Amino acid sequence: MNRSGLNELDIVLAVARRGTFTAAASELEISPSAVTNAIAGLEKRLGIRLFNRTTRSVALTDAGRRYVEKIGPALAMIRVAEEELESESHAPAGTLKLNVPPESGSLWYPTLLLPFLQRYPRIRVDLYSQREQVDIVAAGYDAGIRLMEDIPADMIAVRLTAELRMIVVASPAYLAEAGVPAQPEALSDHQLLCMRMSDGSIYRWDLMNQQRHYKLQGEARFAASDLASVHQAALAGLGIACLSEQHVAGDVQVGKLVHLLPDWQVHLGTLCLYYPGHRLVPPALKALIAFVRETENRPHL
Template sequence: MSRTGITELEIMLAVARRGTFKGAASELEMSPSAVTNAVAALEKRLGVRLFNRTTRSVALTDAGRRFTQKIAPALEMIRSASEEVSSEPNDPAGILRLNVPPESCSLWYESVLIPFLQRYPRIRVDICSQRERVDIVAEGFDAGIRLAEDIPADMIAVKLTPDLRMIVVAAPDYLDRVQAPIEPEQLSEHATLCMRMSDGSLYRWELTDQQQSYKLQGEPRFAASDLASIHKAAVAGLGIACLSEQHIAADVQEGRLVRLLPDWHVNLGALCLYYPGHRLVPPALNALTAFVRNLR
């Protein structure tokens, strides 16, 4: 849809997505003051506050959350219809808004996203990286990318990657100081490096050798909410980590990390593109799903 046709409702949804007036203004190519004024005018017309404002952020009120859940699907249908009219079957156009977990990007950018954008120059992609799962319809996204087991049952899912797994590794420097574990139960005797989940809990590795399973016990030496920090700590020799096999392939190949317990790993399943099947699918998303299926 042309930016000259942007309504107050579309502006309101952009603020909800970005969490700031400045972020919404950047997305919509408007001035922050114009975005602020549009939201204020909408609130005045509705007679209700849609956002709680602080000096640093903007958050939906309960009324604002209910309002976005109602209007987002309708506005998405309008946008999709507009894009469909302006698109040609072999040259689709439009913007594709995706919600993805930040650590997943390296697994599909080069193999899927870049060649897709090269193939369809009139399609634009806007990615929001969030570890937390969100309602992609209510939040105004066309599609999301998650592990298959995390996708709601009422969504259509298209596999982006083969099944993924995590493996147990440590740096040679750490292994020079300790005796490497030969059974999963021995991990509790070691310094471990663990992921802190978005709800504050620790992710305790659920290892399997296809016949048995083991869940990590004890407290880690180091915990972080981002995998990059755990990766760096592992390479620095601070302890044993359980990391995505694809992410650390080069480290293992070049000797910066050594795989431990080679018969054991964590099954993650496939990374999938998913979207609701009960609404009009915009041309850009149709093109992406067809592109992914043709890569198989």
């Protein structure tokens, strides 16, 4: 296949990742019309519609999904081969596409990603934040970032953080008015600030201490699908929240939030980098894996 044919396939994967022709065009730094023409030309040549289009969205057809699942790994191997040749006589280079959970950056950007990019100026990183887990191979990602328990069994995982946990917090102003819960069961009598899951359900905190387990009861006064909104609601004194300890540590330290029920927490596990072990590893990903392992014994991990 000629280079223009490979470009068409790159465009197909970009549209599948981004969900719109405009976003794919922005990622690839080409015009939206070039994306439209490439997809239309490929569909005409194949005799199959790859995407269903409406005025608001673009989604893969069943045939398109099967096509993407096949071409994603093949294009990744071609890119790895090109980048390995490019890196033979130079420092590691290439673009690293990573699928990451939203709002996870503060857990590993400052200690790992930013120092890594400073060390390797010829490596480019594209981060795609997505709450739902995807097939990183079919979607054209080099690697993903997820909690260890969410990583598929056929992937290789490299630990990025120490054990993560969520803690129960509220503002001093809220507690002065509503009182301080002494046991988890008392939480149902309070205003609750909760995360909404991707399926629309409210996350019920699975609190643990050394001997007991308690699953949150009661209705949420405020629910949001992003951690930042729940965090801001807690700071505003609207109620009690259960948030990542790393995200609220600074607020607890200066007294903006109070750590409640200190013997109780939600255990999340460790955040890991993961990638498929059955194909060639791109030079940029090899460099990142080596960098993570080099730093894994530092105090912050």
